[in-house]
Amino acid sequence: xxxxxxxxxxxQDILKILVLVSGNGTNLQALIDAEKAxxxxxxxxxxxxxxxxxxxxxxxxxxxxxxxLAETPGPKLPGPERREALSGRILAQARAEGxxxxxxxxxxxxxxxDILEAYRNRIINIHPSLLPKYGGKGMYGERVHKAxxxxxEKESGCTVHLVDEGTDxxxxxxxxxxxxxxxxxxxxxxxxxxxxEHQAIVEAAVMMIERLTH
Ligand code: GRF
Numbered sequence: 001x002x003x004x005x006x007x008x009x010x011x012q013d014i015l016k017i018l019v020l021v022s023g024n025g026t027n028l029q030a031l032i033d034a035e036k037a038x039x040x041x042x043x044x045x046x047x048x049x050x051x052x053x054x055x056x057x058x059x060x061x062x063x064x065x066x067x068x069l070a071e072t073p074g075p076k077l078p079g080p081e082r083r084e085a086l087s088g089r090i091l092a093q094a095r096a097e098g099x100x101x102x103x104x105x106x107x108x109x110x111x112x113x114d115i116l117e118a119y120r121n122r123i124i125n126i127h128p129s130l131l132p133k134y135g136g137k138g139m140y141g142e143r144v145h146k147a148x149x150x151x152x153e154k155e156s157g158c159t160v161h162l163v164d165e166g167t168d169x170x171x172x173x174x175x176x177x178x179x180x181x182x183x184x185x186x187x188x189x190x191x192x193x194x195x196x197e198h199q200a201i202v203e204a205a206v207m208m209i210e211r212l213t214h
Pocket of ligand 1: 105
């Protein structure tokens with residue numbers, strides 16, 4: 001992959017990381033723990049934004065002393081307009097914060113518009129399947145695992161990829177695989193994959209921090 005654009009960091013500079021969340025935030029927690037454990041070098045999670053006010057992920061951020069806020073523009077707006085408004089607000093927050101990396105950690109909204117260009121090669125997403133299989137619009141949550149089981153797949157897993165204009169289509173950074181076991185239902189498969197996600201998102205974050213600070 002080509003090196004991301006943007007100004008080179010000075011030796012003492014910190015790479016500020018913006019994490020986007022929608023739910024429980026166990027992936028966010030894995031990132032917080034990794035930073036605490038000293039794995040992030042000059043990377044610092046400096047802001048967490050949720051597209052839902054009641055996301056427990058916001059509590060996790062607060063507990064870790066990380067600034068956090070909810071951006072929930074016009075919940076009644078039609079999909080494309082809501083996406084546009086949300087993406088614009090997130091871009092404004094990212095710029096104001098001076099964020100150099102954006103991590104989508106269980107973020108259910110789709111980003112579109114200027115943020116994709118402004119943060120080209122600096123936005124990563126985690127998806128609970130082995131992309132390009134079982135990705136795209138409507139493929140989230142238990143729907144992914146149900147589709148995997150219905151197709152009789154022998155393995156599944158998770159993927160961390162760079163975000164581009166498509167849904168789950170950007171260049172893949174890494175994948176972790178799990179077996180699909182006899183008797184699995186979407187819940188048991190989801191739990192197995194979720195555990196791998198926590199490692200995958202940290203590995204990918206470390207990889208991106210390296211790329212962006214060296
Ligand atoms: C994960 O399975 C992620 O892949 C998906 O949403 C889930 C988020 O989990 N997009 P959490 O909020 O990080 O616990």
